[in-house]
Amino acid sequence: MASPDAQPDSDSVIHVDLRNPRLAALLAWLWPGAGHLYQRRYAKGILFMVCVLSTYFFGLAMGGGHVVYASWKRDDFRWQYICQLGVGAPALPAVAQSHLVNRGNKPLWITGYRDPRTLELIDPARGLNGDELVEGFMAPPPDLPIQVVRQGQRVDPEARTALSLWHDEYAALFELGTLYTVIAGLLNVLAIYDAAAGPVLPAAKSRNGEKDGDDAKGEQSEEEA
Amino acid sequence: MTMYNVLLFSSLLAAWSQRQVWYILPLIVAISLVYGATRHESMRPILHNATKAGTWIVGFMVVVFGILFLLSWNL
Numbered sequence: 001m002a003s004p005d006a007q008p009d010s011d012s013v014i015h016v017d018l019r020n021p022r023l024a025a026l027l028a029w030l031w032p033g034a035g036h037l038y039q040r041r042y043a044k045g046i047l048f049m050v051c052v053l054s055t056y057f058f059g060l061a062m063g064g065g066h067v068v069y070a071s072w073k074r075d076d077f078r079w080q081y082i083c084q085l086g087v088g089a090p091a092l093p094a095v096a097q098s099h100l101v102n103r104g105n106k107p108l109w110i111t112g113y114r115d116p117r118t119l120e121l122i123d124p125a126r127g128l129n130g131d132e133l134v135e136g137f138m139a140p141p142p143d144l145p146i147q148v149v150r151q152g153q154r155v156d157p158e159a160r161t162a163l164s165l166w167h168d169e170y171a172a173l174f175e176l177g178t179l180y181t182v183i184a185g186l187l188n189v190l191a192i193y194d195a196a197a198g199p200v201l202p203a204a205k206s207r208n209g210e211k212d213g214d215d216a217k218g219e220q221s222e223e224e225a
Numbered sequence: 226m227t228m229y230n231v232l233l234f235s236s237l238l239a240a241w242s243q244r245q246v247w248y249i250l251p252l253i254v255a256i257s258l259v260y261g262a263t264r265h266e267s268m269r270p271i272l273h274n275a276t277k278a279g280t281w282i283v284g285f286m287v288v289v290f291g292i293l294f295l296l297s298w299n300l
Contacts, residue, residue, distance in 0.1 A: 014266050044262050047271070051255040058251065176248050183252060187259045194263045 016041070016198045025196035029088045032056075032188045035195030048191040052184050056087050059180025065111060065137040066166050067177035070098040076141070076163060080178055086185030086192075097139035107136025119144070119165060133162065141166065253282050 018024060019039050028035025033049030036042070060068055068091055071078040084091045097107045113122040113132040122132060133142040141162035167174050194200075261274035 016266055041266070043268055044266070044271075047258060047262050051258050055252065055255045172245050176245065180248075180252065183256065187255065190259055190263045199266055200264050 021196045025192050028192040028195035052188045056184035059177040062173045063177030068094050068138050068181050069140045070094045071140040080182050083182040083185045086188045094138040106134050107139035109137035111135050111137050
């Protein structure tokens with residue numbers, strides 16, 4: 001379905017009113033599909049929203065909320081977050097969580113506590129000492145103490161993050177969740193481009209064969225059935 | 226039975242035993258739909274393009290699987 005402004009003429013050319021393309025692109029980044037809804041391209045807006053957000057949240061759930069986090073440490077450079085950031089607002093809490101954790105504060109939306117000696121998860125109902133490692137939703141993995149004994153064996157002192165524990169516990173789902181959220185972000189980049197410039201193909205042609213110079217108007221010839 | 230069908234059948238058999246492979250299906254659907262939507266404005270061409278893109282992706286993966294399967298035959 002084309003937008004209400006899309007009027008197919010006798011040459012089957014659909015005129016797409018992009019309204020304010022820059023604002024549409026910003027909205028499309030902030031919330032997938034929002035830019036198209038602003039442009040009154042409702043069908044595509046809903047399609048982008050459903051596809052991108054369902055992919056993103058499905059991946060986030062697969063990894064227990066830990067696959068999207070911002071970390072720029074030398075031993076844990078989370079390049080995947082650059083791609084995940086393409087989803088916009090749903091990925092932004094990771095920035096706040098990273099800011100909190102890096103300043104020594106507890107993250108918001110705490111998902112679990114670990115014993116700093118064994119790294120086993122602790123039931124908070126049984127009481128906390130205050131020295132536990134705290135894990136949060138979309139927060140970077142907490143730093144591990146250098147001396148850690150897990151299952152009777154000393155953990156490599158070079159392993160200073162709990163990232164390896166998440167990989168152990170979620171197994172392949174951690175990588176799959178990362179993949180889903182990365183692809184969701186990259187898909188939304190395509191949606192942002194579509195909101196800013198209209199559909200990619202085929203080449204726009206007006207009825208008299210000249211290209212339309214109006215930036216705010218996209219045209220597309222469609223082979224309507 | 227064509228070579229493509231043999232590859233498709235063997236891929237499905239392999240995928241059946243590897244549960245994680247099925248996680249690719251929602252991704253293929255989402256990627257195909259978004260790809261189609263960036264090239265068309267109306268729903269019917271979008272769905273038509275998405276079907277073609279999805280088929281292409283699956284076919285490409287089947288071919289890659291077949292090549293890797295043959296290369297690892299005696300390993």
